[in-house]
Amino acid sequence: MINETLGIIGGTGWLGGAIAKAVLAKALLPAGNLVISNRSGSHPLAQQGACLVTDNQDLVDRSDVIIIAVRPEHFTSLNINATGKTVISLMAGIKAQAIIAQTSAAAVVRAMPNAAVEIEQSFTPWYCAGEVEATTRSFVQRVFECVGTAAEVQEEDFIDYLSALSGTGPAFPALLMTALANQAMAAGIPGDIAQLAAKNVVVNSSQLLASRDAQQMIDALVAYRGVTAAALLAMSQGCFEEQIGRALQEGAAVARKGLQA
Ligand SMILES: NC(=O)c1ccc[n+]([C@@H]2O[C@H](COP(=O)([O-])OP(=O)(O)OC[C@H]3O[C@@H](n4cnc5c(N)ncnc54)[C@H](OP(=O)(O)O)[C@@H]3O)[C@@H](O)[C@H]2O)c1
Incomplete structure (x- = not known):
């Protein structure tokens, strides 16, 4: 002590x-x-x-x-x-x-x-x-x-x-979970099922990453050349990583400028 x-x-x-x-x-x-x-x-x-x-x-x-x-x-x-x-x-x-x-x-x-x-x-x-x-x-x-x-x-x-990355804590996962659920509902999946599926992806399945390397996990899933590979390819063609980069820079710019009243 x-x-x-x-x-x-x-x-x-x-x-x-x-x-x-x-x-x-x-x-x-x-x-x-x-x-x-x-x-x-x-x-x-x-x-x-x-x-x-x-x-x-x-x-x-x-x-x-x-x-x-x-x-x-x-x-x-x-x-x-x-x-x-x-x-x-x-x-x-x-x-x-x-x-x-x-x-x-x-x-x-x-x-x-x-x-x-x-x-x-x-x-x-x-x-x-x-x-x-x-x-x-x-x-x-x-x-x-x-x-x-x-x-x-x-x-x-x-x-x-x-501050814009780890400082935001659950914000990025919350955005992802909301987007997954909203898109599933827009595609006709019942709301309760859409919410359960999206929550499982963000909160439960992601627990595997606590002990596994993220890039190796992506490579292993993409290697099936099936559903996951097609979904992730669409994300990268939509400039997912560049958008993340922009989001972090926007947040960091606010932190650098200062939040004092
Ligand atoms: N929340 C986050 O996710 C997060 C993440 C990263 C960094 N931060 C930083 O952490 C800081 C706190 O955030 P928070 O979310 O914990 O805020 P919060 O829940 O609003 O807590 C602020 C506390 O300060 C007290 N307080 C306000 N003026 C005071 C004064 N003059 N003297 C003594 N106590 C005073 C308030 O109690 P009374 O109203 O009773 O005075 C309240 O308990 C912020 O500066 C924020 O930038 C927050």
Whole structure:
């Protein structure tokens, strides 16, 4: 168990709350070493021993490492002085330099989890701006491993690009599942069957990819030269991969431009 105190500003939200719950469930640190804040001042996490405050400076003063998990548009109104501390930001589209300038933090880590923190299946890339000690880096990695997998990246721009990729979590699969179901219904398949079939493809059959290489899977299925090969060929002739590339660049452009209000 770690003896540092972790503060999560916005620690009752979708991401902040899931991280708070997971670090307690995995006993990364004692409940007394977790401070969370929100504006409303109430949340069931407070019953699990975490300290819930509404004063963000109080949270910063009590914490060794602070996670900012508020929405980007709420950042400018956060009035905190984190001099000498490490701040981990989950906020999309806010540069490390802007966070250092506003909070006076000694170092800023930008991390980009996704909505699957809720089921501890997120991938979280993170980037360190400024000098961050090895023990703090290891702490950051362990915090995000409580909600899935994590890896340090060496360029801040990778975080902006990955915001549009892994940061979107279930968004691309949700789009695919909706398109498959809608197209099946348009072709006359009853709605309940269309939904079951599309959900199986996206949620269940895709579990095979957890232990198999995706390209090898495609090659093996295409080798039958049958139904799957014809369907995938139509996708590639429709410039599927180029469309994915454009989608990622569009999302990354928004992250690079910034989401601050
Ligand atoms: N959701 C995603 O899939 C996702 C993916 C990648 C990155 N992110 C980033 O993660 C951050 C959080 O997103 P989210 O979806 O978890 O948002 P959320 O569910 O709206 O949570 C935000 C939390 O911040 C609290 N809050 C707002 N202003 C505050 C303040 N001044 N002081 C203390 N707490 C405050 C809110 O509680 P009160 O209203 O009670 O104050 C709420 O609990 C965002 O910056 C987003 O860019 C999200």
